[in-house]
Amino acid sequence: MDFNDTPEEAAYRTKARAWLSKNAEPIDPNEPAADPLAEREDEKTIQAAKAWQAKKFDEGWACITWPKEYGGQGGTTMQNVIFNQEQARFKTPPNIYTIGHGMLGPTIMTHGTPEQKAKYVKRMARGEEIWCQLFSEPAAGSDLAGLRSSALRDGDDWVINGQKIWSTGAHFSKWGMIVVRTDPNAAKHAGLTYFIIDMESKGIEIRPIKQINGGSGFNEVFFTDARVPDANRLGAVGDGWRVALTTLMNERVAIGAGSAAGGFKNLLKLARDTRRNGRPALQDSAVRQRLADFWVKQQGLKYTGFRTLSALSQGKTPGPEGSIGKAVGAPMAQELAAFAVELQGPLGATRDHAYSVHEALWQNNWLGVPGMRVAGGTDEILKNIIAERVLRLPPEIRLDKDLPFRDIPTGPPHK
Amino acid sequence: MNFDFSEDQKLVQKTARDYLAEHSPLATCRRVLEGKDLYDATLWKGVAEMGWLGAAVPEQYGGAGLGHLEMVLIAEEIGRALAPIPFSSSVYLATEALLLAGSEEQKKKYLPRLATGEVIGTLAMHEGPGDADAASVKARVENGRLTGEKLPVPDGDVAGIALVLVRDGSGLSLVIADLDTSGVTRTSLTSLDPSRSLAKLAFSNVPVETVGAAGKGWELAEKVLDRAAVLMAFEQLGGATRALEITREYAMGRYAFGRPIASFQALKHRFADLYCAIELARSNAYYGAWALSHGNDELPLASCGARISASEAFDLAGEEMIQIHGGVGYTWEYDCHLFFRRAKLLSLTLGSPSEWREKLISRLETRDAA
Numbered sequence: 001m002d003f004n005d006t007p008e009e010a011a012y013r014t015k016a017r018a019w020l021s022k023n024a025e026p027i028d029p030n031e032p033a034a035d036p037l038a039e040r041e042d043e044k045t046i047q048a049a050k051a052w053q054a055k056k057f058d059e060g061w062a063c064i065t066w067p068k069e070y071g072g073q074g075g076t077t078m079q080n081v082i083f084n085q086e087q088a089r090f091k092t093p094p095n096i097y098t099i100g101h102g103m104l105g106p107t108i109m110t111h112g113t114p115e116q117k118a119k120y121v122k123r124m125a126r127g128e129e130i131w132c133q134l135f136s137e138p139a140a141g142s143d144l145a146g147l148r149s150s151a152l153r154d155g156d157d158w159v160i161n162g163q164k165i166w167s168t169g170a171h172f173s174k175w176g177m178i179v180v181r182t183d184p185n186a187a188k189h190a191g192l193t194y195f196i197i198d199m200e201s202k203g204i205e206i207r208p209i210k211q212i213n214g215g216s217g218f219n220e221v222f223f224t225d226a227r228v229p230d231a232n233r234l235g236a237v238g239d240g241w242r243v244a245l246t247t248l249m250n251e252r253v254a255i256g257a258g259s260a261a262g263g264f265k266n267l268l269k270l271a272r273d274t275r276r277n278g279r280p281a282l283q284d285s286a287v288r289q290r291l292a293d294f295w296v297k298q299q300g301l302k303y304t305g306f307r308t309l310s311a312l313s314q315g316k317t318p319g320p321e322g323s324i325g326k327a328v329g330a331p332m333a334q335e336l337a338a339f340a341v342e343l344q345g346p347l348g349a350t351r352d353h354a355y356s357v358h359e360a361l362w363q364n365n366w367l368g369v370p371g372m373r374v375a376g377g378t379d380e381i382l383k384n385i386i387a388e389r390v391l392r393l394p395p396e397i398r399l400d401k402d403l404p405f406r407d408i409p410t411g412p413p414h415k
Numbered sequence: 416m417n418f419d420f421s422e423d424q425k426l427v428q429k430t431a432r433d434y435l436a437e438h439s440p441l442a443t444c445r446r447v448l449e450g451k452d453l454y455d456a457t458l459w460k461g462v463a464e465m466g467w468l469g470a471a472v473p474e475q476y477g478g479a480g481l482g483h484l485e486m487v488l489i490a491e492e493i494g495r496a497l498a499p500i501p502f503s504s505s506v507y508l509a510t511e512a513l514l515l516a517g518s519e520e521q522k523k524k525y526l527p528r529l530a531t532g533e534v535i536g537t538l539a540m541h542e543g544p545g546d547a548d549a550a551s552v553k554a555r556v557e558n559g560r561l562t563g564e565k566l567p568v569p570d571g572d573v574a575g576i577a578l579v580l581v582r583d584g585s586g587l588s589l590v591i592a593d594l595d596t597s598g599v600t601r602t603s604l605t606s607l608d609p610s611r612s613l614a615k616l617a618f619s620n621v622p623v624e625t626v627g628a629a630g631k632g633w634e635l636a637e638k639v640l641d642r643a644a645v646l647m648a649f650e651q652l653g654g655a656t657r658a659l660e661i662t663r664e665y666a667m668g669r670y671a672f673g674r675p676i677a678s679f680q681a682l683k684h685r686f687a688d689l690y691c692a693i694e695l696a697r698s699n700a701y702y703g704a705w706a707l708s709h710g711n712d713e714l715p716l717a718s719c720g721a722r723i724s725a726s727e728a729f730d731l732a733g734e735e736m737i738q739i740h741g742g743v744g745y746t747w748e749y750d751c752h753l754f755f756r757r758a759k760l761l762s763l764t765l766g767s768p769s770e771w772r773e774k775l776i777s778r779l780e781t782r783d784a785a
Contacts, residue, residue, distance in 0.1 A: 001417065001418060001421075001484060001701070001704065001705050002416075002417045003416060003417075003418065003705065005416065009416070036450065076475050078416075110754045127696055197509070236646070253596060266735075268779065268783065282776075285773065288772065288773055289772050289773070291776055292719075292723065292772030292773070292776050293723075293772065295720070295775065295776075295779065296695075296719070296720050296723045296724050296772075297724075298694065299698075299720045300694075300695030300698050300699045301698075302698075303418070303698035303699060303702045304694060304698040306418040306702075307698055307701065309416045309418070310418040311419075313416045313417060314417075316417075321694070322696070324690075324691050327687065327691055328691050328695065366464065378624060380680075380684070383683065383684045383687035383688070384680070384683060384685075384687075386685075386686075386687040386691070387683035387684065387686050387687045388683070390689070390690065391663060392675055393663070393666075393683050394667075394668070394674070394678035395639055395673075396680065397678070
C-alpha cells in the first residue's frame with residue numbers, strides 16, 4: 001500500500017508539470033475556490049478553450065489515451081489521470097470537450113467506418129469543432145430506449161423529425177451524435193439507429209433551456225425534416241442501442257472522474273464566521289456532528305477514487321462500482337449546500353452577490369445541486385445499477401421489452 | 416498509486432478466512448451467546464497458534480513480526496466470523512498500548528504472554544455512563560497502589576492484565592495492573608452481545624506500574640484508541656460485508672408475490688445504500704491502515720474517518736439484515752441478531768460514533784489553526 005507514483009508515473013508527472021509550468025499560470029492555493037457549478041461559455045471563453053486544446057494537440061498532450069493515428073498519444077488511462085491532476089493546479093480555460101473527448105470520440109473509434117474515423121476523430125482531438133450529444137427526449141430520460149424522434153430513409157439521406165433535450169453545449173457545437181427510431185414496428189431496443197449530424201443543417205432549431213439557477217447550459221433541439229446522409233450512419237440500421245451503450249459507458253467514466261461540489265474547507269470557514277446561540281456556529285455541537293459526517297463521507301469518496309485509480313494503475317478496467325461516486329456524492333452535495341444555507345439564518349435566503357455570505361456561493365450551489373442528482377443517471381438509476389450489476393440482484397421487470405414499439409402504452413401528453 | 420494490499424498480505428487474509436470458516440462458523444458464536452462460557456477458549460488457543468495475537472509484535476517479544484497491514488486483514492476475518500474471543504481487547508488495546516508506550520522491561524514481561532494468548536489484556540477507561548472524560552476519572556493511584564472502579568471494561572472478566580486510566584500525583588496516567596491478585600473484584604455485566612463480554616472491575620489497594628510518562632495518560636489513551644479504531648474498523652467491515660452477503664442470499668431465495676424479494680426496487684435500493692456505506696467505510700479504513708502502518712501523522716484524522724464510517728456501516732448492516740429478512744429476522748433461531756448485537760457492541764466499545772465526530776472536529780480545528 002503506497003500512495004506514491006511508480007517511477008514511470010513519477011517521470012510522466014514531472015514531464016507534464018514542466019510543460020504546464022511553461023504554458024500556464026499556477027493557481028494560488030489560498031485563493032477561494034471557484035463555484036464549480038458556474039457556467040462560463042461566452043464566446044471569449046470558447047475561443048480561449050479552443051486555443052488551449054490546439055496547443056495541447058500540437059505539443060503532444062491532447063487525448064492522451066487515444067491512439068496516435070487519431071491524434072492521441074497512445075498513453076494509458078493513468079497517464080491521462082496524472083495529466084488532469086497536474087492541469088488542475090493551473091489556470092486553464094474550462095473543458096468544453098468533455099462530451100466529445102470523453103464519450104463521442106471513443107464511440108466513433110469503436111463503431112465507425114475507416115472513412116468516418118479518418119474524417120472526424122483527429123479533428124475532434126484538436127478541438128477546432130465542438131461536439132454534442134442528442135440522446136434524451138422529453139418522454140425518454142431514464143428510459144432512454146423509449147425515445148420517439150424518427151428517421152425515415154429517403155434516397156441516400158435520412159429525414160429526421162422530433163425533439164431532443166438536455167443537450168449540453170448544442171448551441172456552440174458543430175457536430176451532434178443522435179439516436180433515433182428507424183423502425184417503430186420493431187421492439188423498443190431493436191428499432192434504433194445512430195447518426196452523426198451537422199448541427200448547421202437545415203431543419204434544426206436550438207433553444208436554450210432556462211434552469212432553476214437561471215443558467216442555460218442545456219438545450220432543447222427540434223428537428224423538422226432535417227436531412228442526414230446515410231454515410232453519417234454509425235453502425236448498422238437497427239443497431240443504434242448497442243452503439244449508444246458505448247457512449248453511455250464512457251459517460252459514467254467521464255462523470256465519475258469529476259469531484260463533488262462544495263469544498264469542506266469553505267464549509268469550516270462558514271461555520272467559524274457565522275453565529276448560533278450567541279457564539280460561532282462551529283462551537284455548536286449539533287453543527288460539529290453534521291460537519292464531521294460531511295468530512296467522513298467526502299474522505300470516503302476521495303479514497304474510493306484512489307482505489308479506482310489503483311485498479312487503473314494495475315491495468316484493470318473500473319467496473320460499475322464507479323457509480324458509488326455519483327450515487328453518494330450528488331445527494332451529499334445537496335445536503336451540504338442546504339446545511340450551509342441554513343447556517344446563515346435568514347440571510348441564507350438571499351442570493352445577493354454584494355450581501356450574501358461568500359458572494360452567494362452556497363445559494364448558487366444549492367440551486368445547482370438538484371441538477372447533479374438527475375444528470376447522467378438519477379440517484380435511482382444509479383442504485384439500480386449498483387443493485388443489478390455489482391450485487392447481481394434480479395433486473396427490473398420490463399413490461400415493454402418484447403412489444404412492437406408502436407404498441408407500448410404511454411401516459412397522457414405533457415402540458 | 417497503489418492503494419491496495421500486496422499478494423502476500425492477501426494470502427495472510429485468505430489463510431485466516433479458511434481457518435475461521437472451519438473453526439469459527441456462526442454456530443461457535445451462538446454457542447458462547449447462549450452458554451455459560453465467556454469466550455471460546457478452544458478458538459482462542461487456535462488463533463494464538465496461528466500467530467495472530469502477536470502478528471504485529473516484533474519477533475524479539477515473541478511475535479510474528481508482521482506489520483499492521485497484515486493485522487488489519489486478520490481483523491477483518493475475525494469480524495466476518497463474529498469470532499467470540501477477546502481479540503480486540505487483547506490485541507488492539509492492550510498489545511498496542513504496550514508496543515506504543517511500554518518500557519523495555521514491560522514489553523519483555525507482557526508481550527510474549529499476550530502473543531501466546533496465555534494472558535488476555537484489556538484497557539479500562541470508563542467509569543459509568545457517557546463518553547470517556549478526563550475530568551471525571553476517580554480511580555486513584557497512591558504510593559503505587561490503585562483504588563477505584565471501572566465500567567464497562569471490555570472483556571474485563573476474562574482478562575489477566577488491564578491498562579487502566581487513573582488519577583495520580585502528576586495528573587492522569589496509564590498504569591498496568593495484574594488482575595489475578597487480591598484486591599481485584601471482577602463482575603460480569605449482562606452484555607447486549609453475550610458473545611462478547613463486558614465487566615466491572617473494582618480495585619482496592621492493588622499494586623500497579625505506570626506505562627509511558629506519568630501525567631500523560633489521557634494523551635496516551637487517545638493514541639491507543641486511534642490505533643485500535645483502525646483495527647476495529649476492519650473487524651466491523653468484515654461483519655458488515657458478511658451481513659450483506661447473507662442477506663443477499665436470503666433475499667434471492669425468498670419469494671413473495673411470485674418473485675424473489677431481491678427483485679423489488681424498494682429492497683434493491685436498500686441493498687445499494689448498504690453497499691455504498693460499506694465501500695465508503697472500506698476506503699476510509701484503507702486510509703487508516705496506511706496511516707497506521709506508516710506511522711504517519713495523518714493517523715489522528717484517518718482513525719476518526721475509519722471509526723465513524725465503519726461503525727455506521729456495520730450498525731446499518733445489522734439493522735437492514737433484520738428488516739430485509741422480515742419476521743424470521745427477529746427470531747432467536749436466525750443469525751441476524753448475532754450481527755445486530757455485535758455491530759452495536761463494537762460501535763460503542765471504543766467510544767460512540769458521536770464522540771468520534773466531536774474528536775474529529777476538534778482535531779480539524781487544531782490542524783486548521785496550526
